Amino acid sequence: QLQLQESGSGLVKPLQTLSLTCAVSGGSVRSGGYSWSWIRQPPGKGLEWIGYIDHSGTTYSPSLKSRVTISVDRSKNQFSLKLSSVTAADTAVYYCARGSWFGDLGYWGQGILVTVSS
């Protein structure tokens, strides 16, 4: 059974870079036909798609594109999110997820709350 687990700093200062990692177990990031995604959810609000990485490269939300980097570390079987120049508006629960070939998100991590505050 595929499992995803987010990790990283839960508190980030304004204008610094948020860095999160998603460890994959029960499967491999080397597997073809899947995308590795990040989604976030501000407290009490809805889901916001951040972007994904697959065999073709990366695709990001236009609203975040200038600040986001998603990468894969095949040696560690994990993928990562970096979001630069954060503000309080970036405070959210961040989820990693695996997408099918088509894009539906069948597997999710439990989520990690990241708070942006000085």
Add this chain to the structure above:
Amino acid sequence: EIVLTQSPGTLSLSPGERATLSCRASQSVRYSYLAWYQQKPGQAPRLLIYGASSRATGIPDRFSGSGSGTDFTLTISRLEPEDFAVYYCQQYDSSPRTFGPGTKVDIK
């Protein structure tokens, strides 16, 4: 960008009743690349329906999806106590792969 609108915002029903949730897209979602997710408090979303009408693995058959183009529906035939949650639709036809704002199904 495809904007998804969900209605109603909140649906108050009793266990055993039928729930009908709507998701409308600002432009046609090709190939019915639309999914539905269920989210309970403190939990990650769970995939219910993909391709507009295919149930994900392990999803009970009281959940069904339908629709194409710009209008999609999630139906829960008979609400069980564990079905009271927030439901989101998402299109994955084009980037950004937007989510709808959600419909909360709560106990009447």
